[in-house]
Amino acid sequence: MAESLYDVLGVKKGASADEVKKAYRKLARQYHPDANPGDASAEERFKQVQTAYDVLSDEEKRKAYDRFGSTNGRGPTAGPGNVNVDFGDFDWAGNLGDIFGGRFGDIFGGAPRGRARTQPVRGADVETEVRLSFEDSLKGAEAKVPVELTVACSECGGTGAQPGTAPVICPECNGRGVKAESQGLFALSTPCPRCRGNGTVIEQPCAKCHGSGRERRLRTYTVKIKPGVKDGTKIRLKGKGEAGEHGGPNGDLVVVTRVAKSDTYERRGDDLVVQVRVSFPTAALGGKVEVPTPEGSVSLKIPAGSEDGKLLRIKGRGAPKLSGKGNGDVLARVRIQVPKRVNKKERELLEELGKVTG
Numbered sequence: 001m002a003e004s005l006y007d008v009l010g011v012k013k014g015a016s017a018d019e020v021k022k023a024y025r026k027l028a029r030q031y032h033p034d035a036n037p038g039d040a041s042a043e044e045r046f047k048q049v050q051t052a053y054d055v056l057s058d059e060e061k062r063k064a065y066d067r068f069g070s071t072n073g074r075g076p077t078a079g080p081g082n083v084n085v086d087f088g089d090f091d092w093a094g095n096l097g098d099i100f101g102g103r104f105g106d107i108f109g110g111a112p113r114g115r116a117r118t119q120p121v122r123g124a125d126v127e128t129e130v131r132l133s134f135e136d137s138l139k140g141a142e143a144k145v146p147v148e149l150t151v152a153c154s155e156c157g158g159t160g161a162q163p164g165t166a167p168v169i170c171p172e173c174n175g176r177g178v179k180a181e182s183q184g185l186f187a188l189s190t191p192c193p194r195c196r197g198n199g200t201v202i203e204q205p206c207a208k209c210h211g212s213g214r215e216r217r218l219r220t221y222t223v224k225i226k227p228g229v230k231d232g233t234k235i236r237l238k239g240k241g242e243a244g245e246h247g248g249p250n251g252d253l254v255v256v257t258r259v260a261k262s263d264t265y266e267r268r269g270d271d272l273v274v275q276v277r278v279s280f281p282t283a284a285l286g287g288k289v290e291v292p293t294p295e296g297s298v299s300l301k302i303p304a305g306s307e308d309g310k311l312l313r314i315k316g317r318g319a320p321k322l323s324g325k326g327n328g329d330v331l332a333r334v335r336i337q338v339p340k341r342v343n344k345k346e347r348e349l350l351e352e353l354g355k356v357t358g
Contacts, residue, residue: 005052005065013066017057024053120248123150126241127254130223134262138294138319140227145255146220150242153215156206158243160213165204170195198246214243223255228270228320228327231259264292270328272318273311275335278302283336291332293317300332310334 006013009023027049029035036042055061130143152158161167169175173192177199180189191197205211221240229235234254241251265272276291286304290297291314300312311331318328342350 003048005055008048008052009056011056015056020053020056024049024057028053119246121245122248123242123244123251125251125254127256129256129258130225131258131260132225132229133260134265135294136225137229137231137257137259138227140229140320141225143223143225143255144220145223145253146218147253148216148218149240150214151217151219152243153206153209153213154217155208156213158213159202160206160209160211161202162204162206167198167200167202170199170201173199175199214245221253225257226320226322226324228322229257229259230267231257233257233322267319268331270319270321271331272328273331273333276300276312276332277337278306278334279337283307283334291330293330294319302334306334306336308334308336 006015009015009020009027011019011023015023028046031042031046031049033039033043033046055065126147126149128145128147130145132141132143153160156163159166170177170192172194173179177192177195177197178189179192192199195201202211206213209215219240221237223235223237225235234256237253237255239250240253243250265274267273272294274292276289278289281287282289282302283306284304286306287302288299289302291300293314295317298314298317300314302312306312311333314330314332316327317330320327339346
């Protein structure tokens with residue numbers, strides 16, 4: 001039976017990435033050809049260890065191997081030393097020194113040869129606030145949002161080089177971004193000290209940004225605010241945040257709405273709660289009252305025997321839904337009015353009512 005990649009590294013199938021890496025480091029040092037000159041079996045085992053690590057250290061390849069016994073879903077293939085792996089994903093061309101220098105540098109402290117060049121970095125997101133009245137939050141609005149951002153230099157266009165010039169290939173590393181250093185048995189690849197892994201250098205820096213390719217500028221964006229936004233709603237403007245580095249995309253601008261409280265309504269999701277004053281006779285006998293809504297007052301029927309605090313629903317007259325599909329409701333809360341002063345006639349009637357009701 002072909003030996004599994006987990007057996008090659010001496011780890012369990014559920015081993016963590018750190019356990020896989022530690023096992024690999026130990027075995028790579030043990031079987032490296034430089035440490036075993038002329039030993040063909042050590043060289044073969046070295047290849048097996050490299051193959052196993054290339055698969056098990058890569059999340060996607062590991063998933064494919066666990067599922068199919070290979071990294072491409074076509075089934076297992078016996079590799080060096082009967083290791084169960086598909087070699088279609090690996091290139092073993094070149095001498096062992098090239099393999100060691102290119103694929104082992106990161107394991108022994110350096111960066112992989114040919115892959116250490118600085119990668120594009122996405123710009124950071126920027127968050128700012130916009131303040132709205134309660135009425136504007138319901139009907140929607142446009143707001144001017146000023147924000148200070150790091151953007152591409154307007155003088156050099158983000159290259160960092162003086163206009164009319166361009167970055168050149170680093171003469172120290174010939175554009176590779178790394179330098180190999182011999183450390184006894186091992187060759188370590190480290191980022192090039194001159195270009196810092198970029199592979200290029202700027203001989204004539206831009207006078208405005210001093211070679212950074214970036215500058216701080218105040219920009220103002222117009223933000224369209226949909227009807228129905230709540231306090232704390234976030235509006236994302238793609239690509240309007242901080243500039244990316246090394247050719248990376250810009251971040252986003254996140255605008256957070258801050259809505260003032262209303263003197264009339266209490267918001268509950270898309271519903272609006274309003275307090276409605278009702279006289280005792282109306283609450284007892286029933287009747288109609290006028291209820292304010294964002295679209296104007298409506299007449300609401302008060303059922304006979306309504307208690308203080310009772311909620312009556314007026315459908316479709318609440319806040320607009322951000323999805324654009326209709327509105328919430330207005331919830332009218334009955335508040336029974338108790339008069340602080342009564343005239344003689346009212347007192348007589350109330351006393352008579354008290355006698356009738358006991």
